[in-house]
Amino acid sequence: MEPTAGKPSLLRNILARLLLFGVFIIVVRFAYVVTITGESCNLGDFCFFSLPQNLNFVIPGAGTGVSAAVGNDVVPGSNPRRDLYTSKEWIKAVHFYSSIFQDLISEGYLSPHSKSLCVETPLGQEVFALKEIGVEDSIGIFKKAAKPLVIKGDGHLIPFHDNTFDFIFSGGARLDLSARPSDFASEIARTLKPEGFAVLHIKANDTYSFNSFLDLFNSCKFVKMREIDGFDSSMPYIREIILKKEIEVLDHGNRKKSDNKCSVPGHKLELVQKAEPLILEEPLKPWITLKRNIQNVKYLSSMVDISFKNRYVYVDVGARSYGSSIGSWFRKQYPKQNKTFHAYAIEADKTFHKQYELKKKWVTLLPYAAWVKNETLSFEINRDPGQEEVSELNDKGRGMGRIQPVKSKQGKLNVEVDQIQGFDFAEWLKNTVTERDFVVMKMDVEGTEFDLIPRLFETGAICLIDEIFLECHYNRWQRCCPGQRSTKYEKSYGQCLELFTSLRESGVLVHQWW
Structure with a gap:
């Protein structure tokens, strides 16, 4: 009986298949490492075409003094x-x-x-x-x-x-x-x-x-x-x-939340000196004059690089509708250096709250009144004659709201008085932003600025604000009656000017808003 050749043939087939399988594994591994992960291979990756770990470049003048070369006998152009x-x-x-x-x-x-x-x-x-x-x-x-x-x-x-x-x-x-x-x-x-x-x-x-x-x-x-x-x-x-x-953590002058001391650094004082001049004489047509003056404003973000700030925040105190200043002015006109800002809209008038629900996540509504402490307040709305309500897209006929109205009565014609919740704005600011953030604030609070600004200084929160756009309210001349001033506000233009001057002398870049 002749010996059979079946077993050697079977063994050769098994070895050949194992060899092909090994080659397949290497090819797949190489394709995965290079194509999927995007990394260079080393010997542990089963790759033989990558940059060796012990490759020694020679750069002229960088230490060895000879011409540039590649190592391990690899021809230039092959990799x-x-x-x-x-x-x-x-x-x-x-x-x-x-x-x-x-x-x-x-x-x-x-x-x-x-x-x-x-x-x-x-x-x-x-x-x-x-x-x-x-x-x-x-x-x-x-x-x-x-x-x-x-x-x-x-x-x-x-x-x-x-x-x-x-x-x-x-x-x-x-x-x-x-x-x-x-x-x-x-x-x-x-x-x-x-x-x-x-x-x-x-x-x-x-x-x-x-x-x-x-x-x-x-x-x-x-x-x-x-x-x-x-x-x-x-x-x-x-x-x-x-x-x-350092072994111990430094604070670079940053205040703790409980620390009310505030000193404005010298480089901020230098920037204030570059700001547009204040309007020293009371304008005869204040709304027109101040609106034109915004064209002269030297924005902080147009004078300096704000790239190294942690966050970018816009706080609109007395925001009214979204289109009043956030959408119509800040989003379109303020120079942001391509930074993404988060806006806080502080507005006590509930008439405007609904439209903020439709806005993007970059705006957070605070439906309260900015005040010097947490307490319930009276909120007065003076509506223009014949205007009963305000539409969601148009707020021009809606009177401006004031907290703690002077000599107001519930039944007075064209006056609406509500009970609202006020909050300590300065403490909220200290708990919301830090000195590492870039903070821009607009304040239009119908005379309450004479309460809020001193509170910001008292608590040290003023140092957290990089730039302020402030409308100061005073007893302006009445259009209807020449020679007579409005009794709506008690402060004079001179007192407003003192408020702006004190802010700038303290190193706060403040602009006159309308």
């Missing part, structure tokens, strides 16, 4: 990333950052033994520059990895433990571009070791934005600043800021 690493732009950036880091080493802010992190570095030039000058323990993070220099990570959620790094660097004005600069700054401070150094390149070109930047780092001490030339036309010059993490 797009490798071509990028040898491009003139990439090498120029490496030279730039090498010079920056060498200066920091000579000044004692960086050492070859520093465990270093580069935040938001898409191509890893900063990381390579650190390694090239001898800071070997360096890594970068970006939303898309570029191994071995950069791993996947976000500057707003750095993938490392607290107190990990001796040195953290953020170049390319990344903090300027952040939609959440406070989170960005907090993550840098969190992962930096106590007494470690953070170096950031920013485009802050005014004292307001510079101080706003420092306020973001409440655990770091400002050490040094210098202006340096950038390495491309998009950043002709930048500011290099050096911060040192």
